[in-house]
Amino acid sequence: MAKYKMQIMVCSGTGCNASLSNELLDNLIYEIEANALENDVQAIKTGCFGLCEKGPIVKVMPDNTFYTRVKPEDAREIIAGHIMKGRKVERLLFTDPETREYITDTKRIGLYKKQVRIALRNCGFIDPENIDDSIARDAYQALGKVLTEMTPEEAVREIIDAGLRGRGGGGFPAGIKWEIAARNKADQKYVVCNADEGDPGAFMDRSILEGDPHSVLEAMAICGYCIGASKGLIYIRAEYPLAIHRLKVAIGQAREYGLLGNNIMDTGFSFDIDLRYGAGAFVCGEETALIHSMEGLRGEPTVKPPFPAESGFLGKPTNVNNVETFACVPPIYIRGAKWFSSIGTGRSKGTKVFALAGKVNNVGLVEVPMGTTLREVIFEIGGGIKGGKKFKAVQTGGPSGGCLTEKHLDTPIDFDNLLAAGSMMGSGGMIVLDEDDCMVSVAKYFLEFTVEESCGKCSPCRIGNKRLHELLEHITKGNGTEADLVRLRNMSNVIKDTSLCGLGQSSPNPVLSTLQNFMDEYMAHVVGKKCPAGSCKDLMMYVINATNCVGCTACARVCPVNAISGERKLPHLIDPGICIKCGACMEKCKFDAITIQ
């Protein structure tokens, strides 16, 4: 095997792919060959590096150089400059959001400083379509160890001792789930991987499947051994074509190597995995709905019990875990339950991957130990608020979660603390909001999502969420009253208490938590008919200040609906009846004469 002196890693996740990282990789390979460097330098594709906003990402090893926003045509400069002459291409280097200085070394990028990567250990490191890369990084070693050295009971105990909890939302202890499924006797059992990632803006599961598919396959096989199942199914949404492709390649290679299939490693244990596609319904992330969808039925939840561990897919005992939960499993066997449980807080062990989005400088995927504070995640890893604006809130847990404010910034993030603060871990979405975001509109946005995604089976969720959304619409239009706020709260509580599944039970959370933390904003909307953040269009008016206006007519010319009138060199006037509040005039005015009221 050729011993390479340098390796150029190109991200080939969905985000970077969309910005032509494939073409970039081809160009790099072409340049390497054109310069006869193919014995010394290798260009490979990897999974996600996490800094998706600044993609396509290229990392050069072993000097740890981190390039961002690399275009296909930059390949020549990277090869001719950096690779051949040791001159790093400065304009492509990552710049520190605060000091505006180039950072050459990945280790000094704030985004990576506080991260501990367990679930993402191989993302951005290995070529996900080459099983050899995975095996070199210990893939299937944990499976081998479990199959040859441990009984199923001992293997389950290891997961219980590690304290691994479900990463998909609820946080149920994974080991206990396995134990229950193992106890139920049946001729056939199933291991299901829930890859129906549905929270808006969340993409941790996708990145794991795209960057390190074997970690999930291996963990599913281990789970199969633990509970006595020989069949695994991955329920994945059809809108993740790249993840599906990588999974298919990975399953094919694992079968070819004999790591899936009959009599794995000559231990008598057989396990194989198939894919099932979902059509992208949010409710199908709920395990009973997911199972019905896999059976070809409508994706609707049913009452638990019976739990899937007793009667799941085709009426057989079924264990359902989320992608990230599975990805944490193999390292637990390799490094031990003690190691895993030494990371994290009291009842939340290990790490959690968050999809950091919204008004932060470093948008992307981060994995931190449980117990890291929101301040560390947002200001140190996330690089602070965009444009130096003021932090207002952070929304965690997606449509099922809530908003946390300034006073929660130093709360260590774990399952229990987030619940106590009125939000939840969820699957790990983290949307940062600044002073320009209206909290009523944020609640409305999430309700809009749940109204659309409610399956309609039970009335509290189907009708209640719709009514909640109407009330919020009412308020943002300036028609709300104080009585509406009381109704909002009461109805939310009823929906929470009476809905059939997790979707309805958690859908009012964004409303309740904003009511609790931002009552003043709601009051401003219903009493003062004002939106303090200046984002509800119906509650604001563009007004021209006559003393500042010089009558230059710039605003009148840019107005798309001719709402502005006035003589040249005389103060102008906006007709609020015609104005559509697009803000074009305010942007154009050089004299700060136009304000929002």
Add this chain to the structure above:
Amino acid sequence: MSKVKTLADLKRLKNELKAKVELREKGDNPEGRVVIKIGMATSGIASGAREIMAFLTEELDKRNIDAVVIQTGDMGYCFAEPTIEVKRPGEEPILFGYVDRQKADEIIEKYIKNGELVEGILPDNYQSID
């Protein structure tokens, strides 16, 4: 036919494949390893820096020394090319000039292995900022 019939097969395969990701692993964790930087600017290349780099990578590997070999830009010692900077774990880096194969071999055997200084050290007039 399946490649991995037993756990022993898998372990052997892993060892065979280790080299594939070694470079990346070393680059990710240079702490505790010998880090060698080679000046690879025009003057360095003209004086044979590329050959020295290949020599060092191969020899360090052959002699089982855990090291990262990194190419870097001009270090400012064009009169003494090829120039290399060697940093033993936990120590200050030391610069060597006029490094040919023989000198490189001596540096590996004496300095890298035993911390014994050899001829050819350049006075450093810079500091690396971390």
